[in-house]
Amino acid sequence: MRQKFLFTKTRKEIGAEEKSLNASLLIKAGFIDKLAAGVYIYLPLGLRVLRKIEDIIREEMNRIGGQEILMPAMTPKEIWQKTDRWDAFDALFKFKGYDEKEYALGATHEEVVTPLLKKFVFSYRDLPKYVYQIQTKFRNEQRAKAGLLRGREFSMKDLYSFHADEKDLENYYEMVQAAYFKIFARLGLDKLTHLTFASGGAFAKYSHEFQTLSENGEDLIYICPKCRLAYNKEIINEIEKCHGCKLGKSEFKEAKAIETGNIFKLGTRFSSSFEFKYVDERGKEKDVFMGCYGIGSSRIMGSIVEVYNDKKGILWPKTIAPCQIHLLSIGENKALAKKTELLYNELIKKGFEVLYDDRDESAGIKLNDADLLGLPLRLVLSEKTLKNNSIELKSRNLDRIELIKIDKIVKYLEDSLNK
Amino acid sequence: MRQKFLFTKTRKEIGAEEKSLNASLLIKAGFIDKLAAGVYIYLPLGLRVLRKIEDIIREEMNRIGGQEILMPAMTPKEIWQKTDRWDAFDALFKFKGYDEKEYALGATHEEVVTPLLKKFVFSYRDLPKYVYQIQTKFRNEQRAKAGLLRGREFSMKDLYSFHADEKDLENYYEMVQAAYFKIFARLGLDKLTHLTFASGGAFAKYSHEFQTLSENGEDLIYICPKCRLAYNKEIINEIEKCHGCKLGKSEFKEAKAIETGNIFKLGTRFSSSFEFKYVDERGKEKDVFMGCYGIGSSRIMGSIVEVYNDKKGILWPKTIAPCQIHLLSIGENKALAKKTELLYNELIKKGFEVLYDDRDESAGIKLNDADLLGLPLRLVLSEKTLKNNSIELKSRNLDRIELIKIDKIVKYLEDSLNK
Numbered sequence: 022m023r024q025k026f027l028f029t030k031t032r033k034e035i036g037a038e039e040k041s042l043n044a045s046l047l048i049k050a051g052f053i054d055k056l057a058a059g060v061y062i063y064l065p066l067g068l069r070v071l072r073k074i075e076d077i078i079r080e081e082m083n084r085i086g087g088q089e090i091l092m093p094a095m096t097p098k099e100i101w102q103k104t105d106r107w108d109a110f111d112a113l114f115k116f117k118g119y120d121e122k123e124y125a126l127g128a129t130h131e132e133v134v135t136p137l138l139k140k141f142v143f144s145y146r147d148l149p150k151y152v153y154q155i156q157t158k159f160r161n162e163q164r165a166k167a168g169l170l171r172g173r174e175f176s177m178k179d180l181y182s183f184h185a186d187e188k189d190l191e192n193y194y195e196m197v198q199a200a201y202f203k204i205f206a207r208l209g210l211d212k213l214t215h216l217t218f219a220s221g222g223a224f225a226k227y228s229h230e231f232q233t234l235s236e237n238g239e240d241l242i243y244i245c246p247k248c249r250l251a252y253n254k255e256i257i258n259e260i261e262k263c264h265g266c267k268l269g270k271s272e273f274k275e276a277k278a279i280e281t282g283n284i285f286k287l288g289t290r291f292s293s294s295f296e297f298k299y300v301d302e303r304g305k306e307k308d309v310f311m312g313c314y315g316i317g318s319s320r321i322m323g324s325i326v327e328v329y330n331d332k333k334g335i336l337w338p339k340t341i342a343p344c345q346i347h348l349l350s351i352g353e354n355k356a357l358a359k360k361t362e363l364l365y366n367e368l369i370k371k372g373f374e375v376l377y378d379d380r381d382e383s384a385g386i387k388l389n390d391a392d393l394l395g396l397p398l399r400l401v402l403s404e405k406t407l408k409n410n411s412i413e414l415k416s417r418n419l420d421r422i423e424l425i426k427i428d429k430i431v432k433y434l435e436d437s438l439n440k
Numbered sequence: 441m442r443q444k445f446l447f448t449k450t451r452k453e454i455g456a457e458e459k460s461l462n463a464s465l466l467i468k469a470g471f472i473d474k475l476a477a478g479v480y481i482y483l484p485l486g487l488r489v490l491r492k493i494e495d496i497i498r499e500e501m502n503r504i505g506g507q508e509i510l511m512p513a514m515t516p517k518e519i520w521q522k523t524d525r526w527d528a529f530d531a532l533f534k535f536k537g538y539d540e541k542e543y544a545l546g547a548t549h550e551e552v553v554t555p556l557l558k559k560f561v562f563s564y565r566d567l568p569k570y571v572y573q574i575q576t577k578f579r580n581e582q583r584a585k586a587g588l589l590r591g592r593e594f595s596m597k598d599l600y601s602f603h604a605d606e607k608d609l610e611n612y613y614e615m616v617q618a619a620y621f622k623i624f625a626r627l628g629l630d631k632l633t634h635l636t637f638a639s640g641g642a643f644a645k646y647s648h649e650f651q652t653l654s655e656n657g658e659d660l661i662y663i664c665p666k667c668r669l670a671y672n673k674e675i676i677n678e679i680e681k682c683h684g685c686k687l688g689k690s691e692f693k694e695a696k697a698i699e700t701g702n703i704f705k706l707g708t709r710f711s712s713s714f715e716f717k718y719v720d721e722r723g724k725e726k727d728v729f730m731g732c733y734g735i736g737s738s739r740i741m742g743s744i745v746e747v748y749n750d751k752k753g754i755l756w757p758k759t760i761a762p763c764q765i766h767l768l769s770i771g772e773n774k775a776l777a778k779k780t781e782l783l784y785n786e787l788i789k790k791g792f793e794v795l796y797d798d799r800d801e802s803a804g805i806k807l808n809d810a811d812l813l814g815l816p817l818r819l820v821l822s823e824k825t826l827k828n829n830s831i832e833l834k835s836r837n838l839d840r841i842e843l844i845k846i847d848k849i850v851k852y853l854e855d856s857l858n859k
Contacts (some may be wrong), residue, residue: 028507028560028569054556056512057543062556063510071510088447091482091490093475094513094576095533095593114514116535116545118592119582124476126535126545137473137481141447150447157513157576163538173537174514 022344024378027051029064031390042237043323044168046335050393052343059165059173066376066394067322069343071176074318075155077207077340078178081200085193087153087180092133094157098123100132104294112160126159131291131313134181139297142309145185148299149193153180155318167239169323170279180314183292185299190286190310197314201231201282208321209338213328214281215251217242218264224288227256231282231316235327240280243273251278279324282316335395336417344374345438347396351384351403361402364412364427371431373438392417398437400430441763443797446470448483450809461656462742463587465754469812471762478584478592485795485813486741488762490595493737494574496626496759497597500619504612506572506599511552513576517542519551523713531579545578550710550732553600558716561728564604567718568612572599574737586658588742589698599733602711604718609705609729616733620650620701627740628757632747633700634670636661637683643707646675650701650735654746659699662692670697698743701735754814755836763793764857766815770803770822780821783831783846790850792857811836817856819849 029051039045039055047053052067063071079089098115101107113125127133134152142148155178165173180197184190198216205211210233217230232242232251241254248266252273262269292298292309301307322341329336339345346368350361365377376396378387384403391399401413411424414433425433448470458464458474466472471486482490498508517534520526532544546552553571561567574597584592599616603609617635624630633652640646651661651670660673667685671692681688711717711728720726741760748755758764765787769780784796795815797806803822810818820832830843833852844852 026505026507028557028566028571030560032559054559056552057514057516057541058539060512060514060516062512062552065507065509068508068510086445088445088484089487090484091487093479093481093593095476095479095578097476097479114535114537114543116533118533118580120477122476124533133475133481138447140451140473141449147447152447159514161537174512 022374022376024376024380027065029066031393039168040166041168041170041323042330043170043326046326046330046393047169047323050335050395053169057173059162059171059175061169061172061174061319066343070337070341071319071322073341073343074208074321075176075178078204078316078318079155081204081207082153082178082180085151085196085200087151090152090154091156092127092130092137092154094127094159095124096127096130096133098125100136101125104132104291106132112162114159114161127156128158128160129313129315130154130156130179131181131287131311135291135295135297135311138181138183138309139295142183142297142299144299145301148183148185148309149189150183151180151193152183153178153314167237167323169319170237170239170327172319175317176319177315177317182312182314184310184312185301185307187288187310190288190312194284194286194312197284197312198229201284201314201316204316205231205233205281207340208325209329209340210281210321210325215242215244215249215278217251217253217278218256218260219253219283220255222285222287222290224290225286228283228285230280231284232278233281233324233328234276235279235324236277237327238277238279240278241275242278243270243275245273247272279320279327281321281324282314284314285312287311287313330395333389334393337395337397339397339438342374342396343394344376344396346373346375346398346400346434347378347391347394348375348400349378349387349391349402351387351401354404354407357402357404357407360407360427364400364402364430367431368434371435373434398434441793441795443795443799446484448485450812458587459585460587460589460742461749462589462745465745465749465812466588466742469754469814472588476592478581478590478594480588480591480593480738485762489756489760490738490741492760492762493627493740494595494597497623497735497737498574500623500626501572501597501599504570504615504619506570509571509573510575511546511549511556511573513546513578514543515546515549515552517544519555520544523551523710525551531581533578533580546575547577547579548732548734549573549575549598550600550706550730554710554714554716554730557600557602557728558714561602561716561718563718564720567602567604567728568608569602570599570612571602572597572733586656586742588738589656589658589746591738594736595738596734596736601731601733603729603731604720604726606707606729609707609731613703613705613731616703616731617648620703620733620735623735624650624652624700626759627744628748628759629700629740629744634661634663634668634697636670636672636697637675637679638672638702639674641704641706641709643709644705647702647704649699650703651697652700652743652747653695654698654743655696656746657696657698659697660694661697662689662694664692666691698739698746700740700743701733703733704731706730706732749814752808753812756814756816758816758857761793761815762813763795763815765792765794765817765819765853766797766810766813767794767819768797768806768810768821770806770820773823773826776821776823776826779826779846783819783821783849786850787853790854792853817853
């Protein structure tokens with residue numbers, strides 16, 4: 022992709038009203054723009070990042086048997102009344118249609134997916150089933166000052182599982198835990214992310230959150246230094262020692278974190294509201310057991326910026342960077358421009374994702390923008406490097422600059438990007 | 441994909457309240473489900489169709505320089521007031537947040553994209569620019585009885601173009617027309633779709649619609665039989681003869697059609713509301729010219745079902761079918777099951793998209809469901825075909841059944857699917 026082609030530009034001044042680190046950096050770099058508190062526009066490079074995050078999540082959901090669907094944002098009042106959440110769920114945006122019928126914007130989709138599955142599941146032979154979507158959610162948040170960490174409109178993946186009994190739910194719950202850790206590993210967040218006990222609701226004593234350590238996180242967690250399990254502040258008073266390794270609570274370490282995922286045993290809470298039953302092997306009617314599993318794709322984008330940045334800008338993990346390579350030509354020599362153009366075309370042909378800074382800007386501006394945008398590898402061609410038939414290569418997360426011969430660069434990139 | 445794995449099933453009874461042909465067929469086949477009037481859930485096979493339609497549109501938008509972004513559904517009142525559409529646009533769903541601030545659900549996005557581009561475009565050097573999204577729109581429709589043809593919540597692609605002058609807008613407008621015909625050709629709708637003059641608004645005398653002929657279409661158009669141009673009923677009284685070939689209006693043919701796309705010269709209607717100007721080569725401030733170009737991805741899904749169906753079910757064009765091949769094994773012989781399993785795995789390995797009916801159902805049910813689902817090619821293995829080391833192959837749109845030797849089938853499929 023040529024930078025001249027992009028309609029976005031980096032920006033120095035973005036207005037004082039954006040307080041969050043993640044949104045400030047993303048707006049300055051031209052990845053997103055702000056439309057209202059908690060409501061953002063994804064610009065071309067930002068949308069690429071969001072889609073890559075979603076694709077990683079999608080692949081891991083498919084791997085554990087998830088079937089992708091797409092549920093609407095517009096949900097009728099009746100279904101929320103069935104579960105007594107129309108009044109109780111205070112984050113619902115509500116509105117009316119022509120017919121004076123009332124609707125809520127979907128903040129979560131148990132009320133849609135439960136009656137949906139009821140139309141197709143009748144017998145034990147139809148269970149278990151796993152259904153997910155990656156979709157836009159809406160929540161009437163009182164405070165929406167944390168950029169992509171707490172949106173009023175945001176993208177998330179929600180998976181719902183349906184089981185014949187509690188044991189089957191528990192087994193799948195463990196599988197989702199493992200899938201979530203795979204996702205966090207692929208996103209470069211596994212070492213920063215802790216499986217965290219949190220309050221569980223009516224059915225289970227605890228639910229589990231995935232908490233990603235970050236100075237600007239809105240949650241406080243207590244981490245067992247021995248086994249990495251953690252406990253949300255909301256339940257820490259109930260805890261004596263670690264559920265995993267039995268280490269005493271006094272040794273836990275307090276830390277700020279962002280809730281990037283959460284998984285929940287719903288039991289029969291929603292199936293009973295919708296009288297969703299199945300017939301077992303002996304012909305007996307039984308309640309369906311459910312689990313729900315969320316992961317915030319746009320919140321993860323914000324979290325990654327919160328934890329991977331420095332004074333100069335963002336440092337994208339290569340799995341979700343909008344492009345892996347940032348190619349810069351510095352200088353006004355015509356031979357140089359031609360050489361860079363050739364290299365750009367060759368890299369594209371080889372299948373690399375390259376952002377090519379073909380703008381008529383100074384070396385300073387190009388280098389600063391490259392740091393701000395934060396692509397994993399920076400290649401610089403200049404008159405100086407050309408004299409040595411070479412190219413300058415720098416990883417965004419390392420200080421070292423290497424000089425690579427031009428005819429070796431493709432091989433080098435293939436190796437370092439694990440292609 | 442194995443049919444046993446899918447949580448959806450075909451359904452005979454879908455309730456009397458769904459009147460539209462497209463939604464009835466799609467619900468019966470398990471592609472979508474209805475949540476409220478004009479609000480549908482996309483089930484696994486239906487979502488595959490929708491995504492394929494969106495991918496075709498995306499490719500053609502990228503080819504004419506479109507840059508993909510994603511704008512929010514939640515849009516603040518102030519931006520609609522700037523263009524005097526908060527009260528005038530009666531299809532807006534409106535709601536309030538905690539802060540008593542008012543929002544509308546995006547029914548179109550001129551009010552978002554115009555001030556967005558204003559942040560990045562300053563000089564003639566920054567023009568032209570083309571920006572699009574494929575996103576969920578909301579419209580407070582009084583009548584939403586036409587299934588996917590008129591949704592209250594629906595998926596559409598909206599492209600916006602920004603130009604230094606009218607001539608540049610006109611050139612691009614022609615390019616989009618050509619791109620739209622490519623899209624309709626890839627969707628199998630080109631022969632049924634007419635470029636149609638419609639009312640143009642303040643800036644241009646006419647806009648253009650893409651009208652796809654269909655008995656259940658809500659629009660009435662008048663087609664010039666000589667050059668295929670058409671005229672919407674709303675403007676036919678202003679027309680004397682065909683704008684293209686000059687044929688007299690008396691020879692036009694009346695037909696019902698679905699508006700599947702529409703393109704519009706906006707001129708300076710929105711740029712002037714937002715005081716969006718640029719500086720030209722001589723340093724003079726000038727208005728930016730705009731165009732907008734819509735195509736309804738979910739409406740196209742409905743339109744295709746409206747025009748490609750028979751008594752037995754849907755006939756998907758191969759470019760957007762959820763899978764190209766429906767593989768059925770008929771009979772209970774174990775050798776047969778094993779053989780089908782082997783063939784399924786081989787086809788998957790070769791990269792074919794296969795729906796494999798591995799259910800324990802009768803021949804009648806499997807064959808009827810295959811017709812209802814409407815995948816382009818049906819393969820049947822049975823004891824009878826196995827005796828000849830053969831497989832039965834039938835195109836959904838032809839009556840003829842061919843018997844192909846099993847060891848020839850891959851080659852045959854590669855040829856007939858143009859791989």
